[in-house]
Amino acid sequence: MKTLIIEMIEPKRLGELVTVSREFCEKPDIVAVGSGQIPGSFAKAYQVEDTVASNLISDLASLILKEGYEIILLSASTLGSGIAAPLSIKLSAPVVSEVIGIKPELVVERPLYGGKAVATYKLKKMPAVLTIRRKYFEAADLQGFTESKLLGSDGKKVELITEREEKAEGIPLEDAEVIVSGGRGIGGAENFPILQTLADLFNGAVGASRGAVDEGWAKPTQQVGQTGKIVAPGVYFAVGISGASQHLAGIANAKCVVAINKDEEANIFKRARFGVVSDYKKIVPVLIETLKEEG
């Protein structure tokens, strides 16, 4: 099937979409968003430097209709989700967001009810737009680079006036293999550095519950959950987090959850593989010392 990837030039995200594209075609085409060389081998490559989603919709829709693409793949990222919805309206195309599984015969899966259920859809009308949830598919190894041509623009509707770069401190939560998250049980912003110390020992990242973010102890960009980031680390430490369903929705794909909570009835223990019922102030320092000793 004729497949088009629309994505920022970022090897991991592109690699994941290339893996998904192989379920539909041998070699996809790509519209790469942003500047720089396009890693990987694509049949045809187009490039747009404008990163404002609403400016791209008309050009993308014209290209899709002209070339007859059947499957359109984007990451379920801010840009991907920002493009997928208006693009599907412009094309009168179906959209399935946050796809986590591809089955034979055009069947796709996405989570529902904060990850408590999985819905299965059969794609019957083409083109179909799919946004793919990060880290559910192994990123393909992208070899070499593909030459691209600029995708013509029908004029900017929205002008980007300023862009404030979010200071990326350490590894992004979505990419981290180990996350140490703190909740309201941490007791104050001054107690978050100990979580950072633990995370650093694993080369990991620090996340937070909405409880901690609402208290102003952690940044909104650190929030994990339904209205925060969806993460999929190998190990997720939930420290002083009760385990509300909205928080659990963000860690549905975490492989191993380790909960530290002084309330043995806390809901987080139902999701945890390992649980410690104790005050985190007694446990986390011991964990740090032990890890340092182990080297």
Ligand SMILES: Cc1cc2nc3c(=O)[nH]c(=O)nc-3n(C[C@H](O)[C@H](O)[C@H](O)COP(=O)(O)OP(=O)(O)OC[C@H]3O[C@@H](n4cnc5c(N)ncnc54)[C@H](O)[C@@H]3O)c2cc1C
């Ligand atoms: C529409 C909507 C969307 C939401 N989206 C999100 C979301 O994206 N992410 C999110 O996290 N929440 C979200 N929430 C909020 C969610 O319902 C919870 O209120 C929130 O997750 C609670 O945060 P918490 O677990 O840190 O705090 P609490 O529920 O107050 O739990 C604190 C925990 O810390 C434990 N504790 C206290 N002291 C210690 C100690 N010294 N040592 C160890 N443990 C201790 C307590 O036993 C308790 O279990 C959303 C809610 C709504 C309505």
